[in-house]
Amino acid sequence: MKNDSMEQKPLFQQDKVQMIWQKGADAELIALLNATTYGQEGKIQYVHTQVESKIAQIAEPYFIKVLHGQRLIGVMGIMARHGTSPNSSIKRLGYIRYFSLPLRFAQNGNSIKEKPTKIKASHAVKQFVHNLFHDPQLLSGLLGCAPEELALYAYVEADNSRSVHMNQLFGMLQVATFNSFLFSRLSPSSSSVVSHYPPEQLEEVAPFFTTQLQKHQFFFADNLAHGHCFVVKEQGQIVAGLMAYPTRWRIKNIPGFSGKVYQHVFPHLPYLNRIINPANHRFLSFEGLACLPGREIHFPSLMETALHHLGYYAGQFGIDHNDALFPYFFHNKDLGLLAKVKKSIPVGIYVKTFSEESSEAIRHSKLPYYLSGFDMT
16 A cells, blocks of 8 residues: 555654554555564564455554654554444444554663663653543544543453553553453364355344344444354254454464474474464454354354365454353363363453543443454454
């Protein structure tokens, strides 16, 4: 994409550092995100490999770009959408993703080796970011809504101290927890009771998902337009279903001795390398898991059939601890080899609202959050 095709608005400038609000992703931004490593030193680190195609499927991708002179040095994405939050006035959601800032802008203090002008500029950037996330009018104005209608949210693993610190800087609070589960089959087969609806046929099944999921916190229907859907029907009516999105990461580092085995041994073993290949980690992101009461038993067949039809061997999905489906998956022994060797990971859901009424509604809600596999990957 060309820079001149982007909608841009200056936000901040001091010395050579400037921040710009932009709708859409230009080539320079895509290049930075393609080169960004996620995860912390000493933990699993990985790179997204489908950034451009992912952003192209998002209706309202906004970015705060940090430039030094004319060079792009950092970015934070806010994926805007219209969604629901029962019992509150929230109608506009902003999911924070594609976060990549220079370390001096994302930590407390500065290096004594840095020039005073750089220290001054980094302090100014931190202060502006703080104001951006604490002034009710700034972000809501940029996203075209009233402050009480806006909620920002992010998913952060508890041991990711840098991201936890950034969420504190933004004034975001942890309101819920979910677990990230893995699913795998070395030789997936297709179930005769499962039907596949490709993206161009999703209108036929979308009402089922909307009806079943609309009472979740932060449900939005955007992804029903471009995923693959798999459902089980009884007497012509859908009783269970899910969405699936092909995903690929490149895992750069897995710590410890087991990490060396994962990275340098397993990828060379027949069959096992179908589900463990860090250099080309292909998997399906599942979301929108929905079913009628008692029909959760269909999910392993739904997932395995999705793997079979789309040519994959592994999948990943998240379930809120308050979701009725959580006990089923937490105690399930039929999720495959990956789930046996790597336990499900707890992840915090952080939310920032801009009115006392919305904050109170979110804090006291026990409704499960809608978790998008597309967003998480």
